[in-house]
Amino acid sequence: MSTVVAYTWARDPGNAAVRDDGTVDWRNTRTVAGDDDPAAMAVGLRVAGGSDLVGLTLGDGDASWGLARGAARALQVTDAPTGADDAVTAALLAAGVREIGDVEVVVVGDSERHPGVAATLAGLLGWPALVGVADASLIDGRLSVVRTAGDVEETVSVPVPAVLGVAAASAESRVPGMKELLAARKRPVTKTTVAELGVTVPAAPELVSSRRPERQGARVFTGEAAQVATELVAALRADGVLS
Amino acid sequence: MTAAWILVTDADRLAACVALARGAGASVTCAVVGPRELADLAAAAGPDEVRWLEPAAEVPAEAYAAPLAAAVAAAGPQLLVSTSAPASRVLLGAAAARLGAALVPGVLAVRADGEVLVVDRAALDGAVVETLAVTGPLAAIADPGDDPEPSASTAPVTVLDGGAPAALRVEQRQAGAATSGVRDAARVVSVGRGLKAKADLDVIAPLLDALGAELGCTMPVADDLGWVAKERYVGRSGQHIAPRLYLALGISGAPQHLEGVRDARVVVAVNTDPQAPIFSAADYGIVGDLYDVVPALVDALHR
Numbered sequence: 001m002s003t004v005v006a007y008t009w010a011r012d013p014g015n016a017a018v019r020d021d022g023t024v025d026w027r028n029t030r031t032v033a034g035d036d037d038p039a040a041m042a043v044g045l046r047v048a049g050g051s052d053l054v055g056l057t058l059g060d061g062d063a064s065w066g067l068a069r070g071a072a073r074a075l076q077v078t079d080a081p082t083g084a085d086d087a088v089t090a091a092l093l094a095a096g097v098r099e100i101g102d103v104e105v106v107v108v109g110d111s112e113r114h115p116g117v118a119a120t121l122a123g124l125l126g127w128p129a130l131v132g133v134a135d136a137s138l139i140d141g142r143l144s145v146v147r148t149a150g151d152v153e154e155t156v157s158v159p160v161p162a163v164l165g166v167a168a169a170s171a172e173s174r175v176p177g178m179k180e181l182l183a184a185r186k187r188p189v190t191k192t193t194v195a196e197l198g199v200t201v202p203a204a205p206e207l208v209s210s211r212r213p214e215r216q217g218a219r220v221f222t223g224e225a226a227q228v229a230t231e232l233v234a235a236l237r238a239d240g241v242l243s
Numbered sequence: 244m245t246a247a248w249i250l251v252t253d254a255d256r257l258a259a260c261v262a263l264a265r266g267a268g269a270s271v272t273c274a275v276v277g278p279r280e281l282a283d284l285a286a287a288a289g290p291d292e293v294r295w296l297e298p299a300a301e302v303p304a305e306a307y308a309a310p311l312a313a314a315v316a317a318a319g320p321q322l323l324v325s326t327s328a329p330a331s332r333v334l335l336g337a338a339a340a341r342l343g344a345a346l347v348p349g350v351l352a353v354r355a356d357g358e359v360l361v362v363d364r365a366a367l368d369g370a371v372v373e374t375l376a377v378t379g380p381l382a383a384i385a386d387p388g389d390d391p392e393p394s395a396s397t398a399p400v401t402v403l404d405g406g407a408p409a410a411l412r413v414e415q416r417q418a419g420a421a422t423s424g425v426r427d428a429a430r431v432v433s434v435g436r437g438l439k440a441k442a443d444l445d446v447i448a449p450l451l452d453a454l455g456a457e458l459g460c461t462m463p464v465a466d467d468l469g470w471v472a473k474e475r476y477v478g479r480s481g482q483h484i485a486p487r488l489y490l491a492l493g494i495s496g497a498p499q500h501l502e503g504v505r506d507a508r509v510v511v512a513v514n515t516d517p518q519a520p521i522f523s524a525a526d527y528g529i530v531g532d533l534y535d536v537v538p539a540l541v542d543a544l545h546r
Contacts, residue, residue: 131329
């Protein structure tokens with residue numbers, strides 16, 4: 001039985017520029033590791049506990065990202081659409097998981113920007129899921145999953161197979177070194193396509209228009225520190241926030 | 244008429260989600276997985292009906308994702324809505340998969356145009372609002388505004404068959420070791436990477452005193468740097484707070500941080516970078532160095 005970690009499945013919003021008319025220019029749509037991918041990989045390693053850990057990536061991103069962090073091999077769906085909605089992304093990941101086969105746990109970053117992917121992936125696989133996960137381990141064939149909400153920490157026992165959406169509680173603490181990067185390049189990456197997987201993806205929503213939000217952010221005070229501080233305090237008092 | 248189901252596991256923004264679904268001219272069913280009190284709150288939030296599923300003791304709401312998805316599929320609504328709460332999202336994902344629905348996060352508004360649902364959603368961390376047309380069923384993770392005034396009427400509550408839940412079980416639940424006070428504070432001043440050294444918290448202390456505010460921080464300040472206790476970290480995986488005043492000092496405004504302060508009444512940002520995303524989320528801003536602005540604010544507050 002394998003553990004699958006999905007990573008590098010979304011494009012980088014830092015590569016999008018908003019034009020003056022509110023339309024978006026994606027200057028680069030290459031998939032990149034998301035903010036939660038390192039945490040997902042760390043949980044995947046703990047859950048796998050030395051057994052088979054398989055990476056799953058979408059698009060033309062760097063499949064070796066996960067191989068350098070502990071995945072033994074990877075499946076890459078090279079022509080996966082990167083601008084899709086969360087349901088399409090989940091359908092592609094589900095097809096990848098089925099292609100890998102004999103999987104008992106799928107770990108995916110619970111991305112702030114794509115908050116429906118992990119849950120819909122679980123729905124498509126027909127497996128239970130928890131998202132907002134901080135940590136997990138596999139003990140006697142069941143997952144022991146830790147999640148926190150504010151001051152409360154909860155440990156939930158989850159049967160396998162299951163999907164875990166992991167939310168990063170910290171930035172990546174250990175970036176792979178040259179030795180791991182070189183070793184990663186020798187690990188196998190199986191490349192496949194949407195057609196080869198035979199995925200039936202739901203129709204993505206049609207983009208009708210795009211605009212800048214009406215509320216253009218803060219009322220910004222500019223000038224000398226003493227002056228802007230006085231103006232801000234006056235505004236907050238007028239708002240009733242300060243007495 | 245469009246039918247909408249709202250999948251509910253907590254009381255956050257219940258009435259706002261109902262109002263969002265009403266925007267599509269929908270008849271609204273709240274499917275509540277939780278205690279009776281939550282079902283009663285949902286009934287008063289303005290839906291046409293509440294279907295209520297009470298979880299067994301120590302069984303999390305997520306265990307009922309499959310039976311609830313079956314109930315949703317039987318009803319066949321065109322619109323599913325949840326908040327971004329983790330348990331609600333799991334219910335939504337299971338139901339969306341069952342319906343073959345498109346799944347769109349950050350939804351601000353939905354309206355019906357014949358058979359098509361037209362969706363406004365925030366994208367690119369709020370930098371743009373996209374209008375999307377969805378012809379099939381839609382699962383929306385809502386990002387609604389504040390709850391509207393409570394409804395005068397109360398919807399009927401009927402019990403939903405929980406079927407066979409997945410074998411999930413809460414084994415342990417514990418409160419955090421320390422209660423920092425940041426969670427319930429009326430005023431919070433948070434520091435981010437704009438703070439250059441731990442010792443510079445001394446620069447912030449007079450402002451905390453002048454405002455009667457609690458100290459908060461971003462994830463890197465608590466985690467990577469360890470300058471502020473972790474229970475004061477504000478963000479998606481940290482504290483979710485709703486102060487009357489939130490003052491963000493040297494904080495760029497990453498989405499995961501902003502999620503923790505979206506219920507703050509007034510957000511003030513101080514940052515040297517005028518392009519920092521925090522200014523999009525703030526009500527007031529000062530483009531400047533916190534080391535200049537904070538002492539000036541203390542003086543202004545004392546006048």
